[in-house]
Amino acid sequence: MNLSTKQKQYLKGLAHHLKPVVLMGANGLTEAVLAEIDLALNHHELIKVKIASEDRETKKLIIDAIVRETKAEQVQTIGKVLVLYRVSEERKIELPRK
Known part of the structure; x- marks a missing residue:
């Protein structure tokens, strides 16, 4: 699924007030972190993840x-x-048309 610019802008507006639901620690991207992100996406659809990496390249690879x-x-x-x-499956957020 590719989001249009209009849809991304809409989602950015919805995400603005959200707090990160998954905080990645010093251990980096582990199976447990991925499982937690997957669970949060199933439950909320739109989430924030805080990545604990100072290096830009490492952060890009993690993302x-x-x-x-x-x-x-x-x-x-x-x-x-x-x-x-x-x-x-429950479709909690209705996106604007592309």
Whole structure:
């Protein structure tokens, strides 16, 4: 699923007030962290993940791995916070048309 610019803007607005639901620790991206992100996406559809990495390249690799493994869409990255969206079976968020 590819999000249009209009849809990303809509999701950014919804995510603005959210707090990160998954905080990645010093251990980096583990199976447990991926499982927690997957669970949070199933429950909320739109989440924030805080990534504990100072290095830009490492952070980019971690974000790419999260997106690939969870099959979610990257909505936005601001600093160490990643906003992810993935449609759940219950469809909690209605996106505007493309």
